Amino acid sequence: MFDEHTSVVSAVEYLSFGSNRDIICSGSFDNTIRFWDVRFNKQLDIIKGNKGDCGIFCLKYLPLKNEKSSNENTASNNDYDFNLCCSSLCGPIHIWGCNKK
Numbered sequence: 001m002f003d004e005h006t007s008v009v010s011a012v013e014y015l016s017f018g019s020n021r022d023i024i025c026s027g028s029f030d031n032t033i034r035f036w037d038v039r040f041n042k043q044l045d046i047i048k049g050n051k052g053d054c055g056i057f058c059l060k061y062l063p064l065k066n067e068k069s070s071n072e073n074t075a076s077n078n079d080y081d082f083n084l085c086c087s088s089l090c091g092p093i094h095i096w097g098c099n100k101k
Contacts, residue, residue: 004043006030013061015082027056027086047096053088060085 007030015023015035022038031049033056036042049056062083080097087093 001041002026002034002036002043004034005032007055010055010057011059011086013059015061025059025061025084027059029055029057031055031088033059033084033086047084049086049088050091050094053091055088056086057089058087 002024005026005028007028009026009028011027013025015021015025017023023044024036024038025033026036027033031053033047033049035044035046037044062085064080064082081099082097084096084098085093
């Protein structure tokens with residue numbers, strides 16, 4: 001069904017965005033993270049790991065509260081809908097702030 005990775009898939013996370021979107025996020029030793037639309041069986045997006053990384057070993061989806069920041073000029077975690085964290089076997093932890101779009 002979801003077969004675009006070119007190496008072993010090492011991590012999978014289910015991202016629930018309510019009744020309108022169901023997405024699976026997969027990380028692989030091919031050094032990519034891919035987002036899949038469960039309803040339409042298609043790839044939505046891809047994140048490529050850093051050149052120094054040796055494949056995606058694990059990943060974690062962290063939904064954030066939807067509260068707005070009291071100061072519009074201050075960037076905060078509330079600027080994003082969720083964080084996606086991943087690590088490789090030979091690299092640091094990466095954290096991306098993401099929106100549901």
